[in-house]
Amino acid sequence: MAKLVRGKGARREVIELSRHGAVLREQRSDGDMPRLPGFRRCADAARAEASLRDEVQALVRAGMVAEDDEARALAGSAAPAPKKPTLPLRRDLGVYNEATGFVVTSRRMAGKPLAEGSAAWRKAVARGDLLPVSLVQDDSIVVRVVAGAALDAEEQDAWVARVDAHLNLADGRLCITGGAGFSQEDYDADEAYHEQFVIELPLPKGRYRATLYTLAHGINGGAVLDRLAGGHGRAEAVEAWCARTRPGETLPDAETTTFVDFLLHLEPVDAAPTTGLSRLPDDGWYGDEEQARLPARCPLGPVAQDVLRRPVGPLGEWLYVREIAPGAADQAPAPLRDGPLVCGVDALARVAQLSWFGARHGAMALCLRAPAGASLAADGEWPDGVVVVAEGDTLRVLFSADAGHDERLAGLAALAPWLGAAPAETLLEVRTQGLAVLGNAPLEAGSLWLRGRLRAGQWWIEDVGPATDKPTLDAGLALAADVLGGERLPVRDASEGEVLLDWARRKFGRHLGRPPGRLQDGAIVCDPAVGNLCYYGLAAFVRRHAAVWPSVPLEDMEDD
Numbered sequence: 433m434a435k436l437v438r439g440k441g442a443r444r445e446v447i448e449l450s451r452h453g454a455v456l457r458e459q460r461s462d463g464d465m466p467r468l469p470g471f472r473r474c475a476d477a478a479r480a481e482a483s484l485r486d487e488v489q490a491l492v493r494a495g496m497v498a499e500d501d502e503a504r505a506l507a508g509s510a511a512p513a514p515k516k517p518t519l520p521l522r523r524d525l526g527v528y529n530e531a532t533g534f535v536v537t538s539r540r541m542a543g544k545p546l547a548e549g550s551a552a553w554r555k556a557v558a559r560g561d562l563l564p565v566s567l568v569q570d571d572s573i574v575v576r577v578v579a580g581a582a583l584d585a586e587e588q589d590a591w592v593a594r595v596d597a598h599l600n601l602a603d604g605r606l607c608i609t610g611g612a613g614f615s616q617e618d619y620d621a622d623e624a625y626h627e628q629f630v631i632e633l634p635l636p637k638g639r640y641r642a643t644l645y646t647l648a649h650g651i652n653g654g655a656v657l658d659r660l661a662g663g664h665g666r667a668e669a670v671e672a673w674c675a676r677t678r679p680g681e682t683l684p685d686a687e688t689t690t691f692v693d694f695l696l697h698l699e700p701v702d703a704a705p706t707t708g709l710s711r712l713p714d715d716g717w718y719g720d721e722e723q724a725r726l727p728a729r730c731p732l733g734p735v736a737q738d739v740l741r742r743p744v745g746p747l748g749e750w751l752y753v754r755e756i757a758p759g760a761a762d763q764a765p766a767p768l769r770d771g772p773l774v775c776g777v778d779a780l781a782r783v784a785q786l787s788w789f790g791a792r793h794g795a796m797a798l799c800l801r802a803p804a805g806a807s808l809a810a811d812g813e814w815p816d817g818v819v820v821v822a823e824g825d826t827l828r829v830l831f832s833a834d835a836g837h838d839e840r841l842a843g844l845a846a847l848a849p850w851l852g853a854a855p856a857e858t859l860l861e862v863r864t865q866g867l868a869v870l871g872n873a874p875l876e877a878g879s880l881w882l883r884g885r886l887r888a889g890q891w892w893i894e895d896v897g898p899a900t901d902k903p904t905l906d907a908g909l910a911l912a913a914d915v916l917g918g919e920r921l922p923v924r925d926a927s928e929g930e931v932l933l934d935w936a937r938r939k940f941g942r943h944l945g946r947p948p949g950r951l952q953d954g955a956i957v958c959d960p961a962v963g964n965l966c967y968y969g970l971a972a973f974v975r976r977h978a979a980v981w982p983s984v985p986l987e988d989m990e991d992d
Contacts, residue, residue: 433448433449433450433500433502434448434449434450434484434488434498434500434502434503434506435447435448435449435498435499435500435502435503436448436449436488436491436492436496436497436498436499436503437496437497437499438495438496438497441463442463442464443462443463443620444462444463445460445461445462445496446460446461447459447460447491447496448460449484449487449488449503451477451480451481451484452821452822452823453477453480453810453821453822454473454474454475454476454477454479454480454810454811454822455471455472455473455474455480455819455820455821455822456471456472456474456480456483456484456487457469457470457471457821458470458471458472458750467752468752468753468754468833469752469753469755470750470751470752470753471750471751471752471753471819471821471830472749472750472751473751473814473819476811484506485506485508488503488506488507489506489507489508492507494742517604517634517635517636518636519579519580519581519635519636519700520578520579520580520581521577521578521579521580521581521635522576522577522578522579522581523576523577523633523738523740524574524575524576524577524692524736524737524738524739524740525574525575525576525577525608525631525633525739525740525741526572526573526574526631526736526739526740526741526742527572527573527574527575527608527609527610527629527631528572528610528628528629528631528741528742529567529570529571529572529573529610529611529629530570530610530611530629531567531570531610531611531612532566532567532568532569532570533564533565533566533567533611533612533717534564534565534567534573534575534608534609534610534611535562535563535564535565535608535609535611535612535613535614535615536562536563536564536565536575536599536606536607536608536642536644536696537561537562537563537599537607537608537609537614538561538599538600538601538602538603538605538606538607539603539605539607539632540602540603540605541556541561541562541607541614541615542607542614542619542621543614543619543620543621544614544615545615545616545617545619546562546612546615547615548564548612548615548715548716548717549714549715549716549717550716553615553716554712554716557597557712557716558712559600559704560597560598560599560600560639560642560704561600563595563597563599563642563644563718564612564716564717564718565595565644565694565717565718566717566718566719566720567651567652568651568652568654568655568720569651571651572610573610573650573651573693573694574650574690574691574692574693574694574736574739575608575692575693575694575695575696576692576694576695576696576734576736577606577633577696577698578695578696578697578698579635579640579697579698579699579700580698580699580700583695583697586731586732586733586734587645587695587734589727589728589729589731590645590647590648590649590695590727590731590733590734591645591646591647591648591695591725591727592646592647592648592653592656592657592660592724592725592726592727593645593646593652593656593720593721593722593723593724593725594643594644594645594646594710594722594723595643595644595710595718595722595723596641596642596643596708596709596710596723597642597643597644597709597710597718598639598640598641598642598701598704598705598709599639599640599642599698600639600704601635601636601637601638601639601640602637602638603637604634604635604636604637604638605632605633605634605635606632606633606634606635607630607631607632607633608630608631609629609630610629610630611629613626613629613630614630627742628742630742631740631741631742633740635698636700638700638701639700639701639702639703639704640698640699640700640701641698641699641701641705642696642697642698643696643697643699644694644695644696644697644718645694645695645696645697646693646694646720647691647692647693647694647695647731647734648670648727648730648731649670649686649691649692649731649733650691650692650693650694651693652693652694652720653693654667655720656720656721656724657726659720659721659724660724660725660726670683670730671683673730674730674732676730677728677729677730678729678730678732681732683730683732684732684733684735689735690735690736690739691733691734691735691736692733692734692735692736695734710722710723751817751819751830751832752832752833752834753795753819753830753831753832753833754795754833754865754867755795755797755830756795756796756797756863756864756865757865764881764897765881765882765883765895765896765897765899766895766896766897766899767894767895768893768894768895768896768900768901768902768905769899769900769901769902770901770902770903771893771894771896771901771902771905772884772892772893772894772902773892773893773902773905773906773909774890774891774892774893775890775891775893775909776852776889776890776891777848777851777852777886777889777890777891778845778848779891779893779909780798780844780847780848780851780862780891781841781844781845781912781916782909782912782913782916783862783864783880783882783909783912784796784837784840784841784844784864785841785912785913785915785916786864786880786908786909786912786973786981787864787866787878787879787880788837788878788966789878789912789969789970789973789974789977789981789983790866790877790878790879790880790973790981790982790983791866791867791877791878791879791983792837792878793866793867793878794864794865794866794867794878794879795831795833795864795865795867796831796840796862796863796864796865797828797829797830797831797862797863798828798829798847798860798861798862799826799827799828799829799860799861799862799863800826800827800829800851800854800858800859800860800861801825801826801827801858801859801861802825802854802855802858803855803856803857803858803859806855806857806858807855808827808854808855808858809850810822810827812850814847815842815843815846815847816839816843817831817832817834817835817839817840817843818830818831818832818843818846818847829847831843841916851886852886852889853889854886855886856885856886856887856888857885857886857887858885858886859883859884859885859886860883860884860885860886860891861881861882861883862880862881862882862883863879863880863881863882864878864879864880864881865878865879866878866879876898876982877982877983878982878983879897879982880896880897880898880981881895881896881897882895882896882897883895883896893905898980898981898982900980904977904980907976907977908973908977908980908981911969911972911973911976911977912969914965914969915965915966915969917965918958918960918963918965919957919958919959919960919965920955920956920957920958920965921949921955921956921958921965921968921969921972922954922955923951923954923955923956923972926951928972928975929951929955929956930951931971931975932956932968932971932972932975933948933949933950933951933956933968935971936948936949936964936967936968936971939967939971940964940967943964943967944962944964944967945962945963945964946962947959947962948964949964949965949968956968
């Protein structure tokens, strides 16, 4: 393990990196508060080792200190001193943002609290210390900085609004902050929370005439075009605009392309400019209406290139997961009474559905151990939101913490052929753990633990937690299968059916859609296109199985 640190005391940031075959693991902590662990898949073990070295060196260059022998060995010699910045310069910066605005400023303004829109704030803008820009929504952005060079033809054609201002970079450290990060009273450069919203770029010290362009395909671009067209949603669709003004040409694919949101053009000047500057609005933020214009032709870009972002993962995206905490001894799986229960590997989707019944938010993990003399393949392409980690003779299959229930089900379906091809007698252990349960639900709600051998594509479930018998487990999995089918939920009798329908109407009425479920031929029947059978299944699960699998009581469920 390679350990890197920054800061002290409660503001101490720690990053621990380790390699597991072709997978890197990252564990970050702020003070005593650990974050979710992250995993990154590499092509093979050799590339993972190289990626680990590059990751450590990038973090050292970003100001972290190698604390253990492995980190120091991977970091190698001291990071080279940065070269003195020169012009011209053209660079795309990625700014992590959770606010409806960003500020262009310099590092020397960090920690100087200024109330937004106050007299002191406005004076700072007039001095060239701040260039605050409002956003139509709280998304991260890409800002292209062009300093000491003319704009190219594509850049000149792509803007739809502009702000003319100036910047005083007396320290030569241009900073762009998501929100007004530097102006917060509790700002501290040693605290990772604050610095995650800051991107910094060295420039020659001095004053600059600054023109901030809003680009057509950026976060504010659509709002500008709507305003020019007379109101929300009235702008011509970009595809039609492109077809009309650029016959035979095609826009870059918006799903796979990162467009530049704003362009900051900086021209060195000897003194602060006093003419040709935009008026600061009363609220202290430049908006998207400044000098708005409709380009003659639909722009095709600019498309972001080699975006510089804060190095929280400089070599690729991390997949963050919720690892399941170790269970107490009395929560470990016990032999399935009257077992084993034999089912296909598609039963994993039913296990996930059982966990959802207990607590609609949670984590899931698989653990596989091949028998002596056999091995499990950890390479290959894995579904989106899934990472497979080799630890000795064991493989762990983990799911993204951002994955919803449907995404997890899709991942399990994609894994089924791989699981079905596992060597005979491979031990498969499945654990789920509920999170953020409602009302008076016990802490164990949504938590399951099943274990058994894989044989010819079948899973022989031998141990379960909570403890139960084969008929009960079979019935629970059958209920989950009915709900996953999406159309028909058998009921024990008409009385139970009416109770389930009434409960769903009272608790989840606005989610049921049209048409709602109805009783027909001994079952609650739903339109699969509406997707509301899960609410009736949830009621059936609690009424039938709450004595075995803890769950949110019906009376505590709300129409959320």
